[in-house]
Amino acid sequence: MALTDSLGRPLRDLRISVTDRCNFRCPYCMPKEVFGREWAFLPRREILSFEEITRLSRLFAGHGVSKIRITGGEPLLRRELPRLIAGLVGIEGVRDMTLTTNGSLLGRMATGLRSAGLTRLTVSLDALEDGVFRAMNDVDFPVERVLEGISAAAQAGFSPIKINMVVKRGVNEQALPEMARYCRAGAHVLRCIEYMDVGHSNGWRLTDVVPASEILAILGSKWPLEALTPVYFGEVASRYRYRDGGGEIGIIASVTQPFCRTCTRARLTADGQLYTCLFATRGHDLRALLRGGASDDDIAALLSALWHRRTDRYSERRSAETVGLRKVEMSRVGG
Ligand code: SAM
Ligand code: SF4
Ligand code: SF4
Numbered sequence: 142m143a144l145t146d147s148l149g150r151p152l153r154d155l156r157i158s159v160t161d162r163c164n165f166r167c168p169y170c171m172p173k174e175v176f177g178r179e180w181a182f183l184p185r186r187e188i189l190s191f192e193e194i195t196r197l198s199r200l201f202a203g204h205g206v207s208k209i210r211i212t213g214g215e216p217l218l219r220r221e222l223p224r225l226i227a228g229l230v231g232i233e234g235v236r237d238m239t240l241t242t243n244g245s246l247l248g249r250m251a252t253g254l255r256s257a258g259l260t261r262l263t264v265s266l267d268a269l270e271d272g273v274f275r276a277m278n279d280v281d282f283p284v285e286r287v288l289e290g291i292s293a294a295a296q297a298g299f300s301p302i303k304i305n306m307v308v309k310r311g312v313n314e315q316a317l318p319e320m321a322r323y324c325r326a327g328a329h330v331l332r333c334i335e336y337m338d339v340g341h342s343n344g345w346r347l348t349d350v351v352p353a354s355e356i357l358a359i360l361g362s363k364w365p366l367e368a369l370t371p372v373y374f375g376e377v378a379s380r381y382r383y384r385d386g387g388g389e390i391g392i393i394a395s396v397t398q399p400f401c402r403t404c405t406r407a408r409l410t411a412d413g414q415l416y417t418c419l420f421a422t423r424g425h426d427l428r429a430l431l432r433g434g435a436s437d438d439d440i441a442a443l444l445s446a447l448w449h450r451r452t453d454r455y456s457e458r459r460s461a462e463t464v465g466l467r468k469v470e471m472s473r474v475g476g
Contacts, residue, residue, distance in 0.1 A: 151205055153205060155406075155407050157212065159216050161472055163215040163243070165282060183411055189431075197431070201444065208236065209239070211225075213472070215243055217247065241475075251290065263303040264304055267313050268284070291327070301328055305332050324390075331391070334393040336349055340470035399457045399459070413429075413431065
């Protein structure tokens with residue numbers, strides 16, 4: 142029987158963070174003032190090996206996970222990543238193998254990722270104007286290199302590529318039309334994400350959020366849009382198609398239109414902590430089990446018990462009381 146949580150939600154997706162490190166310092170995720178020279182990243186020995194990740198993934202698949210997303214930090218910084226992907230795609234029940242990246246290293250890695258069996262790819266890109274992009278990654282990284290990475294990925298056969306754009310008030314909402322134009326021209330799917338209060342270090346304010354309704358109005362005034370019905374339970378983005386046949390867009394409105402009721406996602410950090418919500422304040426230590434000699438049956442039983450009693454619905458409860466919580470950082474849990 143399918144495993145469901147206390148709100149009847151099945152376990153379908155596993156998001157695996159393969160590193161807590163990143164070469165960008167996007168202020169909405171890893172602000173420099175917090176993630177500076179002094180920041181202690183995880184030492185090598187604390188990070189799960191590929192064998193440990195694969196073993197856990199197999200146990201998750203046994204409980205109904207059919208989709209795996211590799212993320213980070215910046216996942217392409219993890220050495221030999223295609224080897225991990227090749228192992229994961231071989232797991233029985235895993236039908237969809239995806240990855241989210243900032244695109245900075247994609248130019249030289251796209252072909253290897255494709256050959257390893259990655260089925261889909263999401264690239265984060267917040268603006269096309271070089272100055273705005275450099276300010277948003279806060280390490281002066283040129284937008285051209287990410288655009289080259291996206292072209293390399295398209296050439297390697299990823300199609301369509303999803304382009305994640307976090308929209309922040311006063312920072313990049315003006316870039317929405319040109320981002321849409323770029324995606325329409327390249328047959329990519331633009332996914333606009335409301336700026337979220339993940340972690341506790343990005344200084345999130347509700348006034349910095351550009352609501353989905355406004356994003357829709359901006360894009361719809363240029364290219365009329367029509368809502369699409371979800372194709373599966375647990376679809377995160379609300380999808381719309383351009384009436385002129387120019388493809389589709391997605392909007393992830395975690396703040397103004399929470400979708401906890403259909404949340405089927407579990408998240409594994411690079412050091413083997415399991416989180417059942419993006420906004421959780423505590424995880425469950427699977428690494429201790431792995432390294433303490435637990436059997437597959439022991440671990441599978443714990444996963445089942447944890448999912449069974451899951452009650453998470455943070456976005457629906459978001460309020461003045463939840464603002465000060467010490468939530469797990471996005472760069473650790475992987476988005
Ligand atoms: N480094 C990779 C990247 O940027 O694509 C993968 C990890 S990143 C944490 C995953 C996704 O989370 C990215 O698309 C990023 O833009 C998004 N993200 C990070 N912080 C966010 C925030 N505060 N609100 C909304 N989305 C955020
Ligand atoms: Fe790095 Fe991605 Fe976070 Fe930006 S959003 S700092 S690229 S992990
Ligand atoms: Fe899922 Fe938590 Fe996000 Fe709700 S707030 S959709 S439970 S990750």
